Amino acid sequence: MPIYEYECKGCCNCFEYLALSPNEPAPECPECHCQDVEKLMSAGCIRAAGIAKGSGGFSESACKPSG
Numbered sequence: 478m479p480i481y482e483y484e485c486k487g488c489c490n491c492f493e494y495l496a497l498s499p500n501e502p503a504p505e506c507p508e509c510h511c512q513d514v515e516k517l518m519s520a521g522c523i524r525a526a527g528i529a530k531g532s533g534g535f536s537e538s539a540c541k542p543s544g
């Protein structure tokens with residue numbers, strides 16, 4: 478079973494999700510429980526990496542909790 482990595486567009490949380498089937502719908506964010514998540518490909522967690530490095534190479538405004 479493949480494990481996919483997702484990134485929440487609402488709170489910038491990155492999480493891994495075990496897909497039980499190929500047609501598994503996108504999970505919800507375990508942090509803010511929104512379903513606005515994006516499956517990450519080989520690039521990994523871009524925004525979180527930007528936060529960790531403090532590079533400022535991403536838009537913080539695109540990553541605010543939606544409430």
Ligand SMILES: [Zn+2]
Nearest residue numbers: 485488506509
């Ligand atoms: Zn979230």
